[in-house]
Amino acid sequence: MIGSGFGSAFFLHEFVRRRNARVLVPEWGRHNTHEWQLEHGSNSDIQDEETYSSNASKPWNYTIGLGGGTNCWFAQTPRFHPNDFRLKSLYGIGLDWPISHDDPEPFYCEAKAVMSILGDPDMAAVMPRSQPFPQPPHRMSAPDRMMKAARPDEHFVMPTARARVATEQRPACCASLRCWLCPADAKFTANNGLMHAFENPDVSVCLGWEVRRFGHAGSSVHLVIFSSGRSGRDPWRQHRTENKPTPVISKELVM
C-alpha cells in the first residue's frame, strides 16, 4: 500500500483482521506524534509548498506523515445521500455509480464505529442508515436552534468525528474549534485510533520512502520507484526497525 492516509489506514485495519498476509507500507513522511504536533504547532515537518508543484493558481497542500490527512482534517463526516449514486438518471448530470447506496452502507457504519462518530438520530429520515450513530449529537448553537425551529425536518447537527462523549482513546470535545490540531486530542486521527493497524507484526511501515513512479506490465503494476532517507531520526521508525538514517537515494522495488 502506498501511503498511510485515510484510505490506506482503513483498508489496512480490515485487511489485517481478515487476511494472513504481509503488507509493505511506503510512507513519504515520518511519524509525527500528537505531542510532537502540539509542540511544533504543525501537523507535519514537511512544509506545504514542498508537497505539490503546479502552474495552477490554486494551492494544493497535503499533510505528509504517518496517518496523512487524518492528522489535519476538521472531522466533518457527512455521508452520501442515496440519490448521489444516481445523479445521471435522476437529474441528468454527472454519472450514475455502478453501485447503490445500500452496497457501501454497512461499511460506512463500520468506519463510523471506528471513529466514534456522533450525529443526530433525526437525520435518518432523510439519510437512511442501518445502525444508529455511535455517539449522541453535539449541542446546537443558538443559530442552529433557530434554523431547527424554522426547518425541523431539514436541519440537523452535522455528524462529526469530534467526540461528544469521551472514548477509551479520546477525551470529549471542548468546542475550541482549532480542529486541524486538536489540543485535547478529541478528534479522530490515525494516531489515536488506527495505530494498531500499522503496528501489526505482518505490516512493515517504511517511513521516509517517497514513491515517485510505478512501472507496469499489461494492466498490472509490478514496480515501484521511490527515494528514501527523509525521515531522519524518527523515534517510531527506530523503535520498529532500529534503522539508522539513510541518505536520499532512488531505489526500485519489484513487486
Ligand code: SF4
Ligand atoms: S476539542 Fe476543540 S479542537 Fe478538538 S475537536 Fe473539539 S472543537 Fe475541535
